[in-house]
Amino acid sequence: MKPASIQATVGSxxxxxxxxxxxxxxxxxxxHSWITTVDHKRLGIMYLMFAMLFLGIGGVEAMLIRxxxxxxxxxLVGPETFNRLFTLHGTTMIFLAAMPFVFGFGNFxxxxxxxARDLAFPRLNAFGFWLTVFGGLLLYYSLIGGEGMAGAGxxxxxxxxxxxxxxxxxxxxxxxxxxxxxxxxxxxxxxIATAINLITSILCLRCPGMTLMxxxxxxxxxxxxxxxxxxxxxxxxAAQIMLLLDRYLGSHFFDVQAGGSAVLxxxxxxxxxxxxxxxxxxxxxAFASEIIPVFSRKAIFGYPAMVAATVAIGFVGLSVWAHHxxxxxxxxxxxxFFAISTMMVAVPTGIKIFNWIGTMWGGRIRxxxxxxxxxxxxxxFLIAGLTGIxxxxxPFDWQLTDSYFVVAHFHYVIVGAIVFMIFAAVYYxxxxxxxxxLDERLGRWxxxxxxxxFHLTFDTMHLPGVLGMPRRIYAYGAERGWGxxxxxxxxxxxxxGAATLIFVLNVVRSLRTxxxxxxxxxxxxxxxWSTSSPPPEYNFSTVPKVKSRRPLWDLKHPxxxxxxxx
Amino acid sequence: xxxxxxxxxxxxxxLSEIEDDSPSAMSCGRIGMFCLIIAESAIFAIxxxxxxxxxxxxxxxxxxxxxxxxxxxxxxxxxxSSATISMAVRSLRKGQKKRFVAWWSATLVLGIExxxxxxxxxxHLIQDAGLTISTNLFGTTYFSLVGLHxxxxxxGLALLLVVLLLSLSKAVGTEHADRVEVLALYWxxxxxxxxxxxxxxxxxxx
Numbered sequence: 175m176k177p178a179s180i181q182a183t184v185g186s187x188x189x190x191x192x193x194x195x196x197x198x199x200x201x202x203x204x205x206h207s208w209i210t211t212v213d214h215k216r217l218g219i220m221y222l223m224f225a226m227l228f229l230g231i232g233g234v235e236a237m238l239i240r241x242x243x244x245x246x247x248x249x250l251v252g253p254e255t256f257n258r259l260f261t262l263h264g265t266t267m268i269f270l271a272a273m274p275f276v277f278g279f280g281n282f283x284x285x286x287x288x289x290a291r292d293l294a295f296p297r298l299n300a301f302g303f304w305l306t307v308f309g310g311l312l313l314y315y316s317l318i319g320g321e322g323m324a325g326a327g328x329x330x331x332x333x334x335x336x337x338x339x340x341x342x343x344x345x346x347x348x349x350x351x352x353x354x355x356x357x358x359x360x361x362x363x364x365x366i367a368t369a370i371n372l373i374t375s376i377l378c379l380r381c382p383g384m385t386l387m388x389x390x391x392x393x394x395x396x397x398x399x400x401x402x403x404x405x406x407x408x409x410x411x412a413a414q415i416m417l418l419l420d421r422y423l424g425s426h427f428f429d430v431q432a433g434g435s436a437v438l439x440x441x442x443x444x445x446x447x448x449x450x451x452x453x454x455x456x457x458x459x460a461f462a463s464e465i466i467p468v469f470s471r472k473a474i475f476g477y478p479a480m481v482a483a484t485v486a487i488g489f490v491g492l493s494v495w496a497h498h499x500x501x502x503x504x505x506x507x508x509x510x511f512f513a514i515s516t517m518m519v520a521v522p523t524g525i526k527i528f529n530w531i532g533t534m535w536g537g538r539i540r541x542x543x544x545x546x547x548x549x550x551x552x553x554x555f556l557i558a559g560l561t562g563i564x565x566x567x568x569p570f571d572w573q574l575t576d577s578y579f580v581v582a583h584f585h586y587v588i589v590g591a592i593v594f595m596i597f598a599a600v601y602y603x604x605x606x607x608x609x610x611x612l613d614e615r616l617g618r619w620x621x622x623x624x625x626x627x628f629h630l631t632f633d634t635m636h637l638p639g640v641l642g643m644p645r646r647i648y649a650y651g652a653e654r655g656w657g658x659x660x661x662x663x664x665x666x667x668x669x670x671g672a673a674t675l676i677f678v679l680n681v682v683r684s685l686r687t688x689x690x691x692x693x694x695x696x697x698x699x700x701x702x703w704s705t706s707s708p709p710p711e712y713n714f715s716t717v718p719k720v721k722s723r724r725p726l727w728d729l730k731h732p733x734x735x736x737x738x739x740x
Numbered sequence: 741x742x743x744x745x746x747x748x749x750x751x752x753x754x755l756s757e758i759e760d761d762s763p764s765a766m767s768c769g770r771i772g773m774f775c776l777i778i779a780e781s782a783i784f785a786i787x788x789x790x791x792x793x794x795x796x797x798x799x800x801x802x803x804x805x806x807x808x809x810x811x812x813x814x815x816x817x818x819x820x821s822s823a824t825i826s827m828a829v830r831s832l833r834k835g836q837k838k839r840f841v842a843w844w845s846a847t848l849v850l851g852i853e854x855x856x857x858x859x860x861x862x863x864h865l866i867q868d869a870g871l872t873i874s875t876n877l878f879g880t881t882y883f884s885l886v887g888l889h890x891x892x893x894x895x896g897l898a899l900l901l902v903v904l905l906l907s908l909s910k911a912v913g914t915e916h917a918d919r920v921e922v923l924a925l926y927w928x929x930x931x932x933x934x935x936x937x938x939x940x941x942x943x944x945x946x
């Protein structure tokens with residue numbers, strides 16, 4: 175028989191000093207150690223830095239788009255450049271900023287939260303990251319040498335969903351579209367590799383006592399996200415292989431003249447494209463589900479319902495793709511099916527919102543920066559969901575499809591929910607990754623400015639859509655009356671840009687001047703806070719054992735452990 | 741400001757009370773391979789959908805009925821290679837290394853036969869029947885679907901060859917049975933995909 179009680183120390187000694195003294199001294203050695211690393215924390219941090227870099231690049235593209243549209247009949251950039259700008263902006267933000275943010279946090283957090291020493295396949299992890307980097311380089315190489323010679327290049331200009339037949343050789347000469355295909359495809363392989371790694375780690379490497387229903391919600395959400403990545407990236411890869419065959423071997427998949435179908439590309443793209451939205455937003459839910467309880471000083475409300483809602487969103491999210499295609503002219507039955515399935519997503523999502531509110535209800539809320547971003551996320555995501563339900567009604571969509579109303583809707587999801595929660599997550603876990611706190615005062619300025627800029631831009635943007643302004647036009651006449659609204663959108667974009675600069679300043683400056691964080695600056699409850707900040711390479715000196723969903727609560731309150739109530 | 745280090749605090753737990761469903765016995769490799777198989781299935785599903793969607797929509801000939809012959813020998817070879825690789829893994833588990841090498845080589849030969857058979861079929865289609873990937877929609881979807889599968893067979897053969905070379909240099913032992921089995925899973929997957937491709941292309945589509 176096992177001893178009645180054994181002591182297991184959740185490794186909380188500080189190894190960071192020793193780690194630092196062992197660090198290689200010369201710059202070359204440091205770079206070499208980062209490039210060759212297979213440590214999930216370093217790879218996670220590199221993912222996040224990569225994502226930050228491309229968030230900046232995509233942000234500059236967005237700024238140019240907004241400056242061009244700020245006044246009627248503008249000629250700041252030409253129509254060709256404008257097409258390239260919105261294509262690069264969309265592709266960059268989704269594949270090179272948002273996805274790396276998702277996987278960066280997944281990489282860094284999952285092993286720490288499930289009490290493991292690394293992911294299941296560390297080398298596969300490094301492989302996935304460098305594939306993502308290579309994909310980004312391929313996409314942007316088209317700008318400088320895409321036509322075969324240095325200096326002879328042009329960016330892809332087919333839009334981020336690259337509808338056929340615009341991508342056919344006849345309409346898209348040169349190689350810019352090929353670089354779009356290859357860059358996204360290679361990055362996709364990296365995403366599949368990382369998803370395999372996360373699923374295997376979550377299923378295989380949980381510490382003793384951590385049953386599936388005792389995992390932090392973040393791990394549950396990443397399990398579902400990774401499953402969706404497995405099912406969603408493949409269709410895009412397949413469609414891109416077909417497109418390459420069309421362009422180089424003269425096959426006819428999307429060649430209407432030979433009987434092919436342009437609509438088939440739309441289906442294939444959105445079979446990827448809509449689950450992708452959930453791949454991006456579920457991690458935002460994951461961050462909210464960790465942050466809101468800690469800053470409300472209450473355990474998450476309705477854990478099993480949250481898990482069930484997550485899995486439900488995963489399932490329903492796979493069967494809503496054609497709501498992007500109502501205007502194509504599908505049968506009434508298809509329209510009805512996709513309208514209803516889209517509206518059904520609102521049910522599990524609503525459950526989540528109620529549970530977050532239930533968590534805050536009666537809690538002692540601390541308005542630190544991570545919580546501020548989370549609160550804004552709750553309200554903004556609700557609004558984004560409501561415009562989503564409006565657009566899911568096919569007749570409403572016929573009126574407003576491809577208008578700025580749609581642009582406003584999905585930016586409300588991607589910026590208002592996902593980017594806000596990414597910022598919250600950075601403020602929350604930065605101390606764990608670096609050992610120092612981000613500056614709260616700068617954080618508040620960042621939050622206020624970004625909030626104001628966001629609402630200036632994207633609240634306003636709904637209106638030109640309702641007034642008939644189509645997306646992707648590079649100029650509009652003054653007589654349309656969209657000028658003032660567009661100017662307000664642009665002003666908001668500039669404010670958001672300024673706020674993001676404050677954020678970057680904060681992240682860089684706090685590395686040196688931030689307050690030392692200690693192991694557990696937020697008085698939190700999940701395992702990553704039990705080890706030092708930054709954690710040692712092996713995460714935990716002894717493998718932790720847990721009895722409840724909040725092992726550090728049990729540790730701090732041995733008189734009243736959670737395991738009595740779960 | 742000096743670095744403040746919280747003193748380590750022990751979590752006291754009673755091990756016998758911990759309900760432990762952490763699947764340490766389940767191999768990470770196997771779960772990883774199942775995930776890869778799911779992702780690959782999604783890719784194949786799209787190619788199969790394209791094949792079915794374009795059935796009978798070619799604007800010009802030749803049609804599947806004109807030129808396709810059912811590859812009976814090929815199919816028998818590939819499907820039986822699933823049996824031989826299972827026998828190989830079983831032999832390795834029992835420590836019968838010579839039997840392992842024999843069954844493993846048989847798998848390799850059967851796989852090569854399949855690939856050569858596909859090559860001959862393609863030569864016939866291209867040279868005699870005048871069907872290429874750019875001839876019509878049938879050519880487009882046929883060559884891409886069968887080609888994607890053949891590419892997976894090729895990758896599988898390369899991996900099988902690596903294991904064969906390692907085992908000939910006495911580097912593969914019973915302790916590697918789990919890893920070899922993960923590779924066998926991939927090979928089974930390639931076989932199952934062939935059942936789908938065979939049904940869609942040669943039975944339903946012809």
